[in-house]
Amino acid sequence: MRKVTGIRGLASAGIALALALTVSACSPNDPLSEQYLEGSNKGYIAGDGSVTEIPVDERTEAITFDGVDEHGKPFNSAEFAGEVLVVNFWYAGCAPCRAEAPQLQSLWEEYSRQGVQFVGVNVYDQPDTAISFNETYGITYPSIIDVGTGAAKLAFTGTVPPQAVPTTLVLDRDGRVAARILGQLPDESVLSTLIKDTVAE
Numbered sequence: 001m002r003k004v005t006g007i008r009g010l011a012s013a014g015i016a017l018a019l020a021l022t023v024s025a026c027s028p029n030d031p032l033s034e035q036y037l038e039g040s041n042k043g044y045i046a047g048d049g050s051v052t053e054i055p056v057d058e059r060t061e062a063i064t065f066d067g068v069d070e071h072g073k074p075f076n077s078a079e080f081a082g083e084v085l086v087v088n089f090w091y092a093g094c095a096p097c098r099a100e101a102p103q104l105q106s107l108w109e110e111y112s113r114q115g116v117q118f119v120g121v122n123v124y125d126q127p128d129t130a131i132s133f134n135e136t137y138g139i140t141y142p143s144i145i146d147v148g149t150g151a152a153k154l155a156f157t158g159t160v161p162p163q164a165v166p167t168t169l170v171l172d173r174d175g176r177v178a179a180r181i182l183g184q185l186p187d188e189s190v191l192s193t194l195i196k197d198t199v200a201e
Contacts, residue, residue, distance in 0.1 A: 051190060052180045056201065062175030065155035067144035070130040075119060075144050077175065084116045084198050085171040086191075089153065089160055090143070091124035092133040096184035097166045101137040103188040108141045111195055119144065121152045123165060170194050172201060
């Protein structure tokens with residue numbers, strides 16, 4: 001342990017300790033907080049891949065959100081009332097987002113025939129970057145460009161950790177969060193099962 005001496009050193013140590021205690025008090029054993037403190041500058045805070053299913057009687061109120069997609073077309077979740085909606089938070093520079101993109105597209109192709117809608121929420125990029133990403137990975141469902149206002153992400157406050165990208169949610173026919181995958185999809189079959197279960201409700 002390095003010994004800190006002098007008034008300035010003690011003050012600095014006190015501030016550092018206060019910050020550490022603040023983060024740990026808010027989120028004990030929280031891997032997201034640990035990644036923040038690690039300061040690796042990798043550009044995103046990855047989730048731990050945890051999967052959460054929420055029983056129907058424990059779901060919160062419906063979430064509605066809107067925005068403009070990468071092609072300038074308005075998107076409003078209210079238009080998909082009565083349908084299951086899969087929402088993926090992402091951006092192009094996020095390595096786990098790139099890794100899971102083909103799986104999301106595959107599931108979109110499979111479940112769109114059953115009336116399931118997919119939409120991305122791009123939290124960082126401009127439209128041209130999102131379009132380029134789509135062309136590279138063959139993505140055909142829309143993404144809201146949420147840079148600036150962050151209105152779409154704000155609608156999910158309390159459900160999506162602020163810096164956990166990617167995160168994927170499954171909303172039920174009433175617009176309530178039925179399931180969440182925090183981090184990269186652990187396996188395509190996991191999200192497939194969550195969608196299938198929600199469709200069957």
